[in-house]
Amino acid sequence: MAATDTTVEIPEITAHSVEREPRGWLSWVTTTDHKRIGILYLVTTFAFFILGGVEALLMRVQLGAPDNTFLTPSTYNALFTLHGTTMIFLFVVPIMAGFGNYFLPLMIGARDMAFPKLNALSYWLLLAGGIVFYVSLFFHPPEAGWTSYAPLSSSAFAENAGMDAWIFLIHLTGISSLLGAINFYATIANMRAPGMGWGRLPLFVWTLLVYAVLLILALPVIAGAVTLLLADRHFGTGFFDQSQGGDPLLWQHLFWFFGHPEVYIMILPGFGIVSEVLPVFARKPIFGYKAIAAATVVIAFLGLLVWAHHMFATPSPTVVLVFFMISSFLIAIPTGVKIFNWVATLWRGTVEFKTPLIFAVGFISVFLIGGITGVFLAVFPVDWQLHDTYFVVAHLHYVLVGGSVFAIFAGIYYWFPKMSGRMLSERLGKWSFAFMYVGLNVTFLIQHSIGLDGMPRRIYEYPDVGNLALYNLISTIGSFMLALGVGLTVVNVVRSMKRGVVAGPDPWKGNTLEWFTPSPPPQNNFDVIPRVRSVEPMKDIRRQVARQSEAHVEVGAESR
Amino acid sequence: MRAALAAHRLRHPRRVFAVTLAAGVVALLVLATGASADLLTPPSGGSPQADSIDTLYKIILAVAAIVFFGVEGVLLYSLVKFRVRRDAVPAQIRGNTRLEIGWTIGAAVILVVLSVVTFVMLDDIRNPPNSDASGFPTQRIANAQDATAYQPRPPSGRALNIKVNGQRYIWRYTYPDNDDNILNNAFSYDEMVVPTRTTVTLDIEAQDVVHSWWIPELGGKADAVPGHTNYLWFKIPRPGVYRGQCAELCGRNHADMVARVRAVEPAEFARWMAEKKRDIQAANRLAQERRAELAESPGATQEASDTP
Numbered sequence: 049m050a051a052t053d054t055t056v057e058i059p060e061i062t063a064h065s066v067e068r069e070p071r072g073w074l075s076w077v078t079t080t081d082h083k084r085i086g087i088l089y090l091v092t093t094f095a096f097f098i099l100g101g102v103e104a105l106l107m108r109v110q111l112g113a114p115d116n117t118f119l120t121p122s123t124y125n126a127l128f129t130l131h132g133t134t135m136i137f138l139f140v141v142p143i144m145a146g147f148g149n150y151f152l153p154l155m156i157g158a159r160d161m162a163f164p165k166l167n168a169l170s171y172w173l174l175l176a177g178g179i180v181f182y183v184s185l186f187f188h189p190p191e192a193g194w195t196s197y198a199p200l201s202s203s204a205f206a207e208n209a210g211m212d213a214w215i216f217l218i219h220l221t222g223i224s225s226l227l228g229a230i231n232f233y234a235t236i237a238n239m240r241a242p243g244m245g246w247g248r249l250p251l252f253v254w255t256l257l258v259y260a261v262l263l264i265l266a267l268p269v270i271a272g273a274v275t276l277l278l279a280d281r282h283f284g285t286g287f288f289d290q291s292q293g294g295d296p297l298l299w300q301h302l303f304w305f306f307g308h309p310e311v312y313i314m315i316l317p318g319f320g321i322v323s324e325v326l327p328v329f330a331r332k333p334i335f336g337y338k339a340i341a342a343a344t345v346v347i348a349f350l351g352l353l354v355w356a357h358h359m360f361a362t363p364s365p366t367v368v369l370v371f372f373m374i375s376s377f378l379i380a381i382p383t384g385v386k387i388f389n390w391v392a393t394l395w396r397g398t399v400e401f402k403t404p405l406i407f408a409v410g411f412i413s414v415f416l417i418g419g420i421t422g423v424f425l426a427v428f429p430v431d432w433q434l435h436d437t438y439f440v441v442a443h444l445h446y447v448l449v450g451g452s453v454f455a456i457f458a459g460i461y462y463w464f465p466k467m468s469g470r471m472l473s474e475r476l477g478k479w480s481f482a483f484m485y486v487g488l489n490v491t492f493l494i495q496h497s498i499g500l501d502g503m504p505r506r507i508y509e510y511p512d513v514g515n516l517a518l519y520n521l522i523s524t525i526g527s528f529m530l531a532l533g534v535g536l537t538v539v540n541v542v543r544s545m546k547r548g549v550v551a552g553p554d555p556w557k558g559n560t561l562e563w564f565t566p567s568p569p570p571q572n573n574f575d576v577i578p579r580v581r582s583v584e585p586m587k588d589i590r591r592q593v594a595r596q597s598e599a600h601v602e603v604g605a606e607s608r
Numbered sequence: 609m610r611a612a613l614a615a616h617r618l619r620h621p622r623r624v625f626a627v628t629l630a631a632g633v634v635a636l637l638v639l640a641t642g643a644s645a646d647l648l649t650p651p652s653g654g655s656p657q658a659d660s661i662d663t664l665y666k667i668i669l670a671v672a673a674i675v676f677f678g679v680e681g682v683l684l685y686s687l688v689k690f691r692v693r694r695d696a697v698p699a700q701i702r703g704n705t706r707l708e709i710g711w712t713i714g715a716a717v718i719l720v721v722l723s724v725v726t727f728v729m730l731d732d733i734r735n736p737p738n739s740d741a742s743g744f745p746t747q748r749i750a751n752a753q754d755a756t757a758y759q760p761r762p763p764s765g766r767a768l769n770i771k772v773n774g775q776r777y778i779w780r781y782t783y784p785d786n787d788d789n790i791l792n793n794a795f796s797y798d799e800m801v802v803p804t805r806t807t808v809t810l811d812i813e814a815q816d817v818v819h820s821w822w823i824p825e826l827g828g829k830a831d832a833v834p835g836h837t838n839y840l841w842f843k844i845p846r847p848g849v850y851r852g853q854c855a856e857l858c859g860r861n862h863a864d865m866v867a868r869v870r871a872v873e874p875a876e877f878a879r880w881m882a883e884k885k886r887d888i889q890a891a892n893r894l895a896q897e898r899r900a901e902l903a904e905s906p907g908a909t910q911e912a913s914d915t916p
Contacts, residue, residue: 121860193857199834200817200859290835296818297833330690336703361820361831361855363838365758366734373726377719384715385708391683392707396699398692409687416679420672423719427726429733430665432828433650433658436820436855497647502824504855507863515647 060593069571080164081571085171086150087467092175093143098538099182100134101531103127108491112524114512124508125191126210132194133214136310137221138178140452144317145170145228147459148256150467152232154562154569155250157241157577162234170228177220184213193506195307196277198288198299203281211281215274222267229260229267236260241561243580250560250583251334254341255320258348262309262316265352270306273299297362304355312351314448316344318455319386322408325458326390327584328556329405330397336389337583343382343389350379360428361435369428376426383419387412402556403477407458410485414450418443421496436506439499442492449488449530457484457537464541465555469567470548476540483533490526494519559584654825654850655842657733661827664729671718733827736807736841738764744803744874760809760841767807767841770800774812774819774832776858777865783881792892794884799868803877804844812838817859823852823869831856844871 076084107127110119119127149167153160161167184190188208192201201211236257240249249257276287277299286292288299319340327334334340356364356372390412399405421443425431434440457480464472498519503510510516554563563586565573581588648669652662690696739746739762749761749769761767771782783794802808812821814832822829826842844850854865872880 121863125857125860125862191860197818197857200857205817205859295835297836331692331698333700333702335701336708339703339708359831361829361838362833363758363831363836366730374723377723380719381712381715385712387679388711389708391679391686392701392704394683394686394690396686396701397690398696398698399687399690400692409683413680413683416676420676423672423722424665424668427664427668427722429657429661429726429730429828430650430668432830433661433665433824435829500648500650502651502852504820504822504853506857507853509863 080160080168082149082153082161082164082167083467083569083571083573085167086146086148088171089142089146089149089174092171092178093139093146096134096138096178097143098534100131100139101534103131103134105527105531107131108524108527110508111510111520113521114517115509117509119508121508122191125193125506126189128506129190129193129214133181133190133217135448136194136314137217138174138181140314140448140456141225141310142174142221143456144256144259144314145174145225145232147252147317147321147456147463148228148232148259151463151562152235152253152256153239154466154565154573155253155560156236156239156244157561157574157580158235158239159573161231162239163231166227166231170224170231173220173224173227177217177224180220181213181217184210190214195303196299197303198277198280198296201277201281201299202288212278215278218270218274222271225263226267229263232256232260233264241577241580241585244585247338248580248583248585249341251323251337251340251344252317252320252560255316255318255323255344258344259313259317262313262348262351266306266309266313269302273302273306276302297359300359300362301355304358305352307358308355309348309351311447312348315451315455316347318411318452319344321455321459321462322390322411324560325404325408325462326393328462328558329400329402329408330394331400332393332397333584334389335392335395336385340386340389343385346382347379350375350382354379357426357428357431360431373426373428377423380419380423380426387416387419402461403472403474403481404458404462404556406478406481407454407461410481411451411454411458414446414454414485414488417493418446418450421446434499436504437499438495438503438505441505442495442499445488445492445495449492454484457481460537460541462556463562464544465548465551466562466565466567466569468545468548469551470544470546471551471555472540472544472548476536476543480533480536480540483529483536485533487526487528487530487533491523491530492526494522494526498523554586557586557590559586561585564589651824654823654844654848655827656737657842658825658827660729660732664726664733667725668722671722675718734758734760736760736762736767736809736843738762739766739768739807739843740805742874743806744768744877746806749809759839762807762841767809768803769809769811770802772800772810772812772821772832774814774816774821774854774858774865776816777854777861779819779821779854779865779867783884785885792888794881794888796884798866799870801870801872801877801880802844803874804847804871806874806877807841807843810840810842812840818856819854819858819865820856821852821867822855823850823867825850826852826869829855842869844869847871847873 070079076088079085079088106119107124110116110124149161152158188210190196190206190210190213192206192211192214196211196214199205236249236253276285279285280287280289280294286294288294288296290296323334323340353375354372356368357376360369360372394409421439425434425440425443461472461477464470498516501514501516501519503516510520551567553566556563561578561580562569564578578585578589650658650662650665652658746766746768748765749767769784771784773780773782778797779800781796781800782790784790785793787793810821810830812830812832813836814834816834818834819832820829821832821838821840823842826844827840830838830840832838848871850869850871852867852869854862854867858865
């Protein structure tokens with residue numbers, strides 16, 4: 049450096065491995081590196097996603113024709129229980145923790161999580177929960193649905209140990225998530241780069257913060273509930289048994305007091321990913337940063353007050369129904385604000401149609417449907433017709449597949465270059481999106497009509513009346529298109545790991561600090577942690593580099 | 609020339625938006641009112657509150673359609689219009705407080721409107737009307753002990769009350785009358801027979817696990833929860849059969865737990881009830897005779913003392 053005039057050094061990526069990366073399987077088992085744990089999370093949860101998907105396909109085959117005998121009633125009930133539980137507890141919630149583990153420290157300019165060993169424990173507890181649950185396949189899988197309503201889940205009606213495997217899954221994954229949440233919170237609160245105030249926190253980190261707080265608030269409730277269930281099943285208590293002075297509705301209240309925040313736990317980090325991806329590919333700052341961050345907090349708060357909208361058909365006084373209708377309506381406002389802000393982020397930008405952006409935009413367009421059908425279900429008289437029908441199945445899949453899964457895929461395509469050092473194939477990515485998008489809509493749009501046609505959920509067969517046979521066949525065909533789309537991304541990831549184009553540190557010209565490291569980042573992430581001066585530190589850095597290199601070339605002071 | 613003008617007009621963003629919106633709403637309304645009733649709207653036609661729910665649903669659907677086509681329209685427009693081009697420069701806008709407050713209030717207003725509409729229609733859905741004069745003559749029904757629970761009662765207080773009991777995997781219906789011994793009341797399984805033009809109130813209970821009573825064309829569903837009583841009503845104008853099934857997972861044969869409501873003319877219902885009562889009385893008489901026979905026969909006492 050000619051170092052006579054410069055007061056500020058040119059920022060450059062100076063991180064490099066001090067030691068050689070450890071290799072071999074033992075290094076993965078013993079790792080406390082947040083990036084490796086993140087990859088363990090991502091790979092494990094994706095494997096569970098595939099499992100849950102296969103379970104869904106089996107169910108769709110059974111429902112492809114009326115009065116089908118492909119599956120027995122007990123297998124079918126086991127399948128939807130496995131499917132729901134897997135997708136929620138072993139895929140969507142922990143995969144968000146996977147992204148969080150990998151990118152949270154990088155995005156806030158930290159060298160690891162606050163508690164690296166605790167972080168490793170979180171992962172191993174998750175894996176243990178998944179194994180304990182799936183081992184039930186070898187004796188007797190649970191059949192009471194992912195909601196495990198009492199008394200159906202009591203020892204009188206579910207005497208086999210599958211139900212207990214479910215309880216242990218809830219406990220193990222619950223502790224895993226709780227430890228992870230505390231870790232996230234501590235890391236965000238204490239380990240941000242110099243200059244990164246709350247107003248400069250990347251939006252994905254904002255959503256992880258709220259995700260962590262919601263987990264801390266909601267998980268103890270379900271942990272308590274399943275402990276009561278365990279005591280009812282084995283120690284002769286009667287918390288959910290009306291004949292002993294208990295109440296089956298107590299289970300429903302406890303379950304949904306956890307269950308509804310869980311929905312936001314699953315979708316908020318997805319909102320965060322979309323809020324990161326859109327501005328990068330529109331080349332425009334996020335529209336209304338503060339509004340989006342505030343909406344996240346408001347959604348989380350209201351999310352704690354809407355649980356009984358899952359119970360509109362239970363015996364309830366009108367005033368209770370009205371309260372939960374209004375609170376559910378209120379939550380639509382901040383959600384709507386987010387959607388408007390995302391659309392406004394694209395407005396007057398220069399939108400580059402790379403796969404991450406396409407998934408993010410696909411997310412907005414289908415999540416909107418899930419949001420709107422949510423308003424239908426919030427109106428309790430209408431819910432009396434729609435509750436527990438395929439309309440609800442359609443609604444929740446638009447939220448969780450159209451919402452969470454599309455956001456997750458946007459995240460995979462956006463961050464894969466950082467994690468592997470190689471680009472994913474754009475062509476395969478776009479085909480994957482096309483199949484997933486069409487597949488999602490073919491599968492689930494018609495399910496609204498299946499529900500309106502009077503078909504309840506969780507039934508293993510249906511008679512050939514009305515249009516049910518046709519509608520269900522359409523849905524089944526769609527589910528295989530969706531699966532094909534997911535499969536293409538798996539192929540893409542496997543192929544690109546070795547053969548992808550080398551990405552370099554910042555292939556997308558990102559806004560946040562993870563792009564200020566080599567790809568993949570070294571163990572210590574950053575040798576020098578840059579000072580943060582805005583929400584888009586990488587933009588500042590790029591600008592500074594450009595300015596100063598220019599100054600160097602011209603050897604003088606051409607100020608901006 | 610005219611075509612060029614039209615094309616020019618269409619290029620205007622607001623016009624494209626408005627045209628898309630209008631076309632979408634019209635298409636949806638045509639579909640909604642068309643023959644394919646089950647494609648877009650819930651079942652109705654069996655009871656007044658099912659029709660009210662259907663109307664409420666259609667109002668929400670219309671509002672939803674406007675929001676849906678509006679947002680998707682703007683999204684699609686901005687993707688097409690603002691896709692990356694060689695000379696395009698992205699506008700570095702970070703927000704617009706007025707706009708943001710505007711759409712927050714806009715969203716709130718829509719929801720206030722939907723709340724008000726729901727409140728206006730709620731009375732018709734929740735509270736049953738009186739039976740018609742030509743309906744089945746019914747008695748005044750007493751309120752349950754639990755005063756906080758909601759119980760639908762017509763203004764006259766008179767309705768045909770039926771107790772519905774969910775059991776794995778069948779529904780039992782009991783028709784209470786003046787006989788205090790519930791075993792002497794008329795009852796049936798699977799098929800509930802009710803008179804037309806008469807307000808019917810249901811007290812819904814469950815014997816084992818949670819079930820949900822649902823006959824789509826007769827209005828919404830009501831969960832049957834052990835230890836609780838749930839309430840529902842319907843009033844069927846014309847004779848007919850209405851089918852439904854249990855809507856809450858209750859075990860392996862949940863899919864086969866079907867229910868049927870057969871509405872018949874009041875006179876026929878009276879005959880059906882009388883026949884049911886006669887059957888029960890006959891069965892009681894028969895049982896009494898058998899008991900008497902057993903008591904008289906030698907060894908009866910011996911037998912009785914043998915059984916613990």
